[in-house]
Amino acid sequence: MRFVKTLARHAQSLIQPRTTRRALLALTGALALSACMPSGLGGLTSRINPNEPVMVALLLPSGSATQGDAILAASLENAARMAVADLSGVQINLRVYDTQGDPAIAAQVARQAADDGAGIILGPVRSAEASAVGIAVAGNGLNVLSFSNNPAIAGNNVFVLGLTxxxxxxxxxxxxxxxxxxxxxxxxxxxxxxxxxxxxxxxxxxxxxxxxxxxxxxxxxxxxxxxxxxxxxxxxxxxxxxxxxxxxxxxxxxxxxxxxxxxxxxxxxxxxxxxxxxxxxxxxxxxxxxxxxxxxxxPDPALTGQFEARFTAAYGEAPHPIAGLAYDGIAAIGALLGTGGPEALSRASLTQGSGFVGVNGIFRLMPDGTNQRGLALATIRDNAVVILEPAPRSFAGSGS
Known part of the structure; x- marks a missing residue:
């Protein structure tokens, strides 16, 4: 009864990180990521120095015994590195940490990332790991942008990027x-x-x-x-x-x-x-x-289609269905760092109302740790997808 999802082997060469400042990202030269910043930012993350490269810790399920996790981890890493390469003007130092799909190990490597100087944590994938990571680094003032789509784990310093x-x-x-x-x-x-x-x-x-x-x-x-x-x-x-x-x-x-x-x-x-x-x-x-x-x-099929085409051209394989979340996370981080402020990755900055535009369309992080995403409404007609209502391209009343 279950459909099996397969992806090709991980490409060995990775795009090397470049730097970013403005809230604009190229997806075949067409995708803009916006971040309209509110006034009165709070919740300072003390590790952000706008004059130095900002370390982003990417937590992936590499080393897990779960079938498919190696392919998932590789696809997420490739998408994150593609996003870093698309940015220009600020400096991101992307470091990968393997969680082995285990909450205890995830918490351990998250603490190591904090000690290494991480300004924010991107990942991990599953809700139990994300919860453990959030608790582990709460005292360090670090926010966690998890790939989970489980709103039950959202809150405090944990945000969910997944399509809920x-x-x-x-x-x-x-x-x-x-x-x-x-x-x-x-x-x-x-x-x-x-x-x-x-x-x-x-x-x-x-x-x-x-x-x-x-x-x-x-x-x-x-x-x-x-x-x-x-x-x-x-x-x-x-x-x-x-x-x-x-x-x-x-x-x-x-x-x-x-x-x-x-x-x-x-x-x-x-x-x-x-x-x-x-x-x-x-x-x-x-x-x-x-x-x-x-x-x-x-998600917005035009934007996801551009991402999938670029990813396949770069790595010789299709992205995992949730790989775009890694791109979105880096894109949002880069846009916020582009403001040049020391509080760029604070809770107030992450939850600014105008949101962001990533490869899955518009999204914004809510104060309770959940997210809102602009989705298209589709049907199936003659065995093909037909869009009945396109995905919105901005959030109404955001003030951006």
């Missing part, structure tokens, strides 16, 4: 409400992670104009999904739902649900299928009959 379910759910709820599909039934898995996602979806609906009229869960197994189908179908019909929102991705229950629910008379046009994961990853998902004309969110 909250952002995706809010985007699709708003679109559904504007298109007379705002009565929504949510279908998710009965696991710990599934419960966290369901909670995020329930948070996200507030203020969107949509309403959750029912929810159903399934045991995370093929038989568990099949067993849950009658209850899901009955709940959709009895709740008055206009839409069915799936929290699963292509590696989970999404293919089975989209195939079998229509066999239980839950299908368009009576019910609009919606999702909060990227239905174009992997591309084989686009072939699923049950997902045709369904709605889902994705």
């Amino acid at each position: 379910p909250d952002n995706a759910a809010r985007r699709v709820f708003e679109y559904a409400a504007r298109n007379n599909r705002g009565q929504v039934m949510v279908v998710g898995e009965a696991t710990t992670s599934g419960q966290l996602v369901m909670a995020a979806v329930n948070r996200a609906v507030d203020g969107t104009g949509a309403r959750i009229v029912g929810s159903e869960t399934y045991e995370f197994s093929q038989q568990g999904i099949v067993n849950a189908l009658p209850a899901i179908a009955s709940g959709a019909r009895s709740s008055g739902a206009q839409s069915v929102l799936f929290t699963a991705d292509s590696a989970g229950a999404l293919p089975i649900l989209s195939q079998l629910l229509p066999d239980n008379r839950i299908a368009p046009p009576q019910f609009q299928f919606m999702g909060i994961t990227q239905w174009n990853v992997p591309p084989a998902t686009l072939q699923l009959r049950g997902l045709q004309e369904g709605w889902f969110t994705m």
Whole structure:
């Protein structure tokens, strides 16, 4: 049932870091990263000296026994080095630390990075490691820009850069409400992670104009999904739902649900299928009959397409699906350092309202450690992605 994601071997030659000052980044000469700075910055990070290279510690799961972590780590490092090379005018010293995918080791290398003079930490990938790292360096005044998409770990000095379910759910709820599909039934898995996602979806609906009229869960197994189908179908019909929102991705229950629910008379046009994961990853998902004309969110395809093309040309392989987060992190750091102030990497600077533009589109870090991202609203039509609403290019009312 699971789709296997593969990437080619890590290219051996790495782009050497250059320096950056302004809040402009070239993505084939076209991508600008903006940072409109607020007044009254606070939370000074004492390690920042604008007249010297700023050390950025990149924490990666190299050395982990988990399959695929070596490829993931290599892709994140390559993306970070590409971002450093794209900057001009300030000096970044990028140092890589291996966490081996272990929270205790992650905390240990984070403390080492602090001792080595890091001004900020980028990474690690998983939430348990990120939490451990945040605690380990809190006393050093260091902020952590983790690659996690788990909003539960956000707060204090830990920020999440990942595409969170909250952002995706809010985007699709708003679109559904504007298109007379705002009565929504949510279908998710009965696991710990599934419960966290369901909670995020329930948070996200507030203020969107949509309403959750029912929810159903399934045991995370093929038989568990099949067993849950009658209850899901009955709940959709009895709740008055206009839409069915799936929290699963292509590696989970999404293919089975989209195939079998229509066999239980839950299908368009009576019910609009919606999702909060990227239905174009992997591309084989686009072939699923049950997902045709369904709605889902994705990062700005124009910007991600430019990044993927550049990355592939540079390293001879496609980037890992989350590699762009490393680019975004370096891009934001470089833009803030471009202001030339000693408080460039403080909490107040990181959370300035205008946000940034990276290879996944616009994003901004929130004071509670979560993020907001501008996402496109897409559908699948004739086995291809069609953009119904483009991703926004700025945050309204940001003051930038």
